[in-house]
Amino acid sequence: MMMSLYRQSESRARxxxxxxxxFVVVLFFADLISGGHLRALVRTATIPVWTAGSRAASAVFGSGFFTSRASLLRENALLQQQLSDAEQRAAGYQALKDENDSLRSIALLAGVEKGITAPVVSSVLSSPYGSFLIGAGSADELARGSIVLAASPDAGGFVIGRVGDVSAHTALVNELFAPGTALEATLKGAAVMLQGRGDNARADIPRELSVSVGDIVTVPSLGGRPVGVVDNVVSDPASSHQEVYIGLPVSISSLRFIYVVSR
Amino acid sequence: MLYLGNTTRCILALLGFLSAIFFPPYVPLAVMGLLALRFRAWEVLLIGLCIDFVWLPAGLSLHPLPLFTIGAFILVWALEPIRKEFLLR
Structure with a gap:
């Protein structure tokens, strides 16, 4: 009897x-046929979750609860309250300052090229495909294939990707250095092939080409715009090539706003 | 025992969906693996599909491949013999 019940439940679960x-196969193909309508809905649904989560995280960590709890316990109740208030104000001020710095760098780009500033509305670390979401879409006249720039306070604008899927108020940005991507670029006047690795890109160049850390890499197909700087050069005397690692002068995970160049 | 199993399953499933949005890809992958190993969990398929829907660019070319959906199918169906050893009775 027990055995029969177990078999029934097994077959039901299977x-x-x-x-x-x-169901998943049907959903996947329905999305393909509809040109990505289903995934646009899912992306729209994730934005409030991401916004709420990141706000909660900054409220918890920005308050200093975890960093200064031990010292606060030693303070009297009044000082604890004052300290907490001061830290909250400082965290709020720091957040506003960061946002202001980010927008100021982007404002410099806006003076040079026509485009729009858009907020980053998702994590840039979570995607296995080197993509992230921005809070602008077709309603803001964003077009597929538009170039996405990140502003570096010291080095100006760097191309970090291209706009992929566009829905009404969101768009997916495909990073240039996404894992598995290949990109033709120019380094010190020589053509090189960049292999995307997620955080950075790698290229094999001839030993004769003299390259040093900080050299800028540009991409002719992106209007000769810079895409990164040389981070590291690994040279093996036994090899006719040297490995060059190219990164961005800004940390992509700290980006809050990006600039999309109008097409 | 069964109640505990269901609670664990729900927590893992929720963690899977949230980690798809907030954490690096290996976190939801680990959660999917845990779920698939311990339960005959259809949630694994939905988490995989959700990750691909959120992060994978749309297109008819299937390039890049929807790795997480494919991975979820493999986890759910290929782990069947191992899972039988771990399933709650």
């Missing part, structure tokens, strides 16, 4: 799994 598999 049937459920089979229908779930079928």
């Amino acid at each position: 049937r459920r799994l089979f229908f779930a598999t079928l």
Whole structure:
């Protein structure tokens, strides 16, 4: 009797799994046929979750609760309150300052090229495909393939990707250095092939080409715009090539705003 | 025991969906693996699809491949023999 019940439940669970598999396949192909409408809905739904989560995280960590709890316990109640208030104000001020610095760097770009400033509305670390979401879409006249720039206070604008899927108020940006991508670039006047690695890119160049850390890499197909700087050069005397690692002068995970060049 | 199993399953599934948005890709992958190893969990398929829907550029070319959806199918169906050893009875 027990055995029969177990077998029944086994077969029910397996049937459920089979229908779930079928359902996922149908959803996937429905999305492909509809030109990505389903995934646009899912992306729109993730933005409030991401916004709420990042706000909660900055409220918790910005308050200094974890960093100064031990010292606060030693203070009296009044000082604790004052310290907490001061830290909250400082965190708020720092957040505004960061935002202001970011927008100021982008304002410099806006003076040079026509485009729009858009906020980054997702994590840039979570994507396995080297992509992230921005809070601007077709309603803001954003077009697929537009060049996305990040502003560096010291080095100006660097191309970090291109706009991929565009929905009404969001767009997916495909990073130039996404894992598995290849990009033709120019380094010190020589053509090089960059292999995307996620955080940075790698290129093999002839040993004769003299390259040093800080050299700028540009891409002719992106109007000769810079895409990164040489971070590291690994040279093996036994090899006719040297490995060059190219990174961005700004940390992509700290980006809050980007600049999309109008097409 | 069954109640504990269901709670664990729900927590892992929720963690899977949230980590798809907030954490690096290996976190949801680990959660999917745990879920698939311990339960006959259809949620794994939805988490995989959700990751690809959020982060994968749309296109008919299937390039790049929807790795997480494919991975979820593999986890759910290929782990069946191992899972039988770990399933709650």
